[in-house]
Amino acid sequence: MKEGHEVKTDPLAQIEKARVLQDSRCFDASSIDPKEVIPVMSKILYLINQGEELSQNESTEIFFRASKLYQSQHPHIRKMLYLLLKELSPKEGEVFMITSSLSRDVSTSDNPYYRASALRVMARILDPSLLIQMERFIKNSIVDNNDTVSSAAMIAGLKLCKSHPEVVRRWVTEVQEKLSSKNLNIHYHAMLLLFEMKKNDPLALSKFFEFMISSGFKNPLAQVQLLRFIRYSIKTIPFDKPALASIEKYLCDSLKRNQDMIVFEASKTLAEYALQLWENKNVSSGFSVLQLFLASGKNTTKFAGIKTINQYAIKCQNLLVGSLVDYEPLITESNRSLATLAISTLLKLSTEKNVDRLITQITQFMTEITDDFKIELIESLKILCLRMPRKIKTLLTFVGDILKGEGGFQLKSVVLDTLLQILQDLPSSHDLIMLILAEFIEDCHYEILQCKAIHLIGELGPQSEDPSQLIRFIYNRFILDKGQSRAAAVTALGKFAKVPELAQNVKVLLNRCLEDKDDEVRERARFYLDYLEKDEFPKTTLPVSIAQIEKAVKKCRDTGRTFTLELARHIQEEPEEYKGPSLPEKTQTNLYQGIAELEKLGKPLSSTNSVILTEKTAEYIVTMVAHNYPSCLLLQFSISNTLHNQALEDVVVNLHLESTLLEPLLSVDGGIEIYPCPRVDREGTGTAYALLRKLEGSRKGRVPTTLKFNVLEYEGDEVVARFEDEYQIESTQIELVS
Amino acid sequence: MICQMKGIIVLDNEGQNIFSKYYNPSSSLLTHSNQKLFEQQLYSKSSRISTRGTEADIFMLETYSVVFKNYNDIAIYLFATFEENEILMASLLDAITEALEMLYRTEIDKKRVCEEMDLMMLAIDEFLDDGIIICCDAMSIVERVTMREGQQVLPQKNKKQESTLGRAITNARQAISKSLMR
Structure with a gap:
């Protein structure tokens, strides 16, 4: 069997499902050998980890075999078993089999590590409603003398907090007791859990912060976390002046800590509310420690510093503008992210x-940087162009150089789009941009982009100060380029005939094209010459919309009919797309996007501020405004899609009211009505609604929320894929007051 | 609001996945094929960075900050959203690698990790629960993985294989290796 020469084999490549399943029989053996069993367990975990599909049968089989391992008292096997149970994500029926073993471990085992691990397994695999039955065990474990157990119980509590906050809240005494533990790590977990319990109660939270700040705990993780909690929730808590002052002092004190991670979190919290809550001098000292980070020997520290300064650069320009020299050395960093x-x-x-x-400085090293980086740079440059129109020449020349230089399709395509945006916002840049495009078409490896640029010159070039200079660039295409580009050039050339002084020249040039070897080029030239002779220009508007034609063509393709314009005209045109404002603040006039049922509601009694439910950098940014009516509450979700290659259809906001205080709504007819958003375009926005009926009494709660939609994936302007997707957003805070 | 890691990934020096754990992945990282793609990007981005020895370095990828460490034939990546505290991430990664070195009793290398993957899986499970940091201290993690205080002291495997790459933690390590299982 053995080959003569030795082949170095990858041990991982040999792990194979069928083999591992076979091997897992050793779990059943009458005497369990750790040396045999543990590697097999690792391999199963490895396979799951690699995304190996286990069929229902296979997974059940493994689960049953693995549960036999409970009989072994070997600690390492037991430890691996806990891990395996978590990763197998067993079905409800299977979980039932081991629940008693797990609860025995939690309640009676004298090995604290077993108890801790079993607690974490329970939190992971038990259905919340089953987990509730274990409440007593978890609660008792929190006050356990063993720190490992207590900490695992609190981690389990954190999980349970999401599904059953009201249950977890009953443990407040136990958790609070743990704040006085000598173990710093226990402090940290107790703090996490306490915050989770109180986070919806501003008053309790303000007391919590007061207590935590004055308690002077030492665990750096806990301090980082506290600073972050402050940052996220300070706006929602009605702190009085002295309380705010003591928080500000705490932030400033934290700037002086030894651990950079604490300093970082504190300065970020200061920067977040610069100009609002804190004195400028304190925010400034926050920035100065971040600037010190930049001189650190560690790239991670430098990164954290410059990232945060960058994040607040525009908002805190006045505080930062004096420190430009601190950032310049970083330009030449070999780490490109920095x-x-x-x-x-x-x-x-x-x-x-x-x-x-x-x-000039940036230009020096442009050759050594990657496209991704250039794309980011282009974005900054666009903003800069709008900010300082007087410097547009320098900036656009730089952008033009990027367009002309080395670079992939995506980069060039982004630059083209950016130039167009600049052109729209800044008409004074017209001639400069036309020239950049003209130079671009002279030497472009991407035919599609070249044609696009030629088309743009044709559309916009005739309005230039001196359109004649652009014609030379276009005409060069006939001499130098392939058929498709030549055809595009004919069309562009034809457009220049609109300029009276140029009409005659264009005619001459078009006549020359009649000799072209490509029929498309000849036909287009003929087409434009005919029009020129009649001295009228082809109408650029179609009798029917492009969307209609597209639908008609599709229909024809499906049914085998011949396409006619007449047919397209009979296709129902889609309703105009909704153009909601991207991130609406307060109420706006077109509140209901023409949805008749909602329009009946009339004006809301009051509306909340808009709340952001995603990261600001997420792919889809969702904000929510709640409008209050006498008998109902309307939640308006504005979705802003930042992706340029995906559009969304039928965006439904799913509010998971189950097991929240708002659950009764589900059993009421019309208790909750959902109005999906029909479409969110690429880089577009849209609005979806949920209407909640007010029931008797007040109820409020955090409702886990997801977006469900169809994704249309684009390549160019073509839809290449379509699939369903779900997107988790932050829970929605809902308050129904009748 | 709680510090939250989005994943930890171990790749070999050819970018092949040895271990990966994604915590509450966003929709773009839900499917296995997308994860593979992400890992390839991790690999290609990090191979463009020349790290100083095994010191942690950092880069951005999509909407994430990625902190990573290169070893001889293995690299470990820890990533979280751009909003996360990178210094915290770096010290967590330090703790993780420190714990792995203690557990493997040597520099981290692919062979050791593949042979005893259980140690790494257990250690990472003790560090992070659903991305939430349980503990940032290598010693206590090693204690929990090896259950030093457990009742059963296990025979030690590879008794002869003493690490030649002694570090500052040698003493601690010896204490632990005594109780190392198998």
């Missing part, structure tokens, strides 16, 4: 005075 952030920060902070120098 350099990117440094440049982006510098651009954000630059002024008309120093922008030229900065651009």
